[in-house]
Amino acid sequence: MKRIFAVVVLVFVVFNSFAKKDINAWKQEQSLPSQYEVFKENLNFWNGSYFLKEDQLDDFYNALTDTIGVLEKSVEQKNTQIRNLNSEIGSKDAEMNNLQEQLDESLKLQNSIVVLGMKLDKNVYSVTMYLLIAGVLVLxxxxxxxxxxxxxxTRRTKKDYDELKEEYETHKKNALERYTKMNMELHQTRLELKKGSIKS
Incomplete structure (x- = not known):
């Protein structure tokens, strides 16, 4: 019985080691790690070493370089997309800066007024006008x-003039009366002298 069991085990081991392995099974896998695992499982293994044919190694190398090529192409596409997005971001930044400058200029124009060909801030203009109005009011x-x-x-001078005029008129009237009176007295004295010289 022991012999039969040993023979069965030996046959099983020999059958497993010489069983036909599917060396192309790894090509059905989608990811690179799973392809490597299936590739390794289907290699001939003996005494801690793997044995493979040169065409197996070439096929795996071609699959590996194809995968790397696809990945490099994908990386290049992503880098191109990144460059395009960076370029788009740069143009958007430039556009945003341009819009900000336009907004600043618009606000500056909105908050300014043209006076005598000069642009003045509305606040400066308002303060200047208030000061000018205050100056005109003070003036x-x-x-x-x-x-x-x-x-x-003028009233005091006119009053003084009227008083002086009245005084002058009074003085003139008095002077005229005195002159008239003196002339009359002189005339009478002459008449009396003439009468007296006639008698003598």
Missing amino acids: AGFVFLLYKRSLSV
Whole structure:
């Protein structure tokens, strides 16, 4: 019985080692790690070493380089996409900067006013106008005070003139009366002298 068992085990081991392995089974796998595992399982193994034919190695190498080529092509496509996206981002940044400059210019124009050919900020213009109006009001107040003072001086001068005129008229009238009176007295004295010289 032991012999039969040993023979069965020996036959099984020999059958397994000489059994036809599918050396192309790895080509059915989709991923590179699973292809490698199936490739390794279907190699001939003896005494800790793997044995393979040169065409098996060439096929696996071709599959490996094809996979690397596809991956490199995919990486190149992704790099191209990244460059395109970076270029698009750069153009969007430039467009955004241009729009920001236009917005700043628009705000500057909106907040400015043209006076005598000069662009002035509306706040500066408002402050200038308020100061100008305040200056005109102060000047008008000063002119009004000067006018009032001048009017007061004019009234006082006119009053003084009227008083002087009245005094002059009174003096003139008195002088005329005295002159007339003196002329009359002189005339009477002459008449009396003439009468007296006639008598003598």
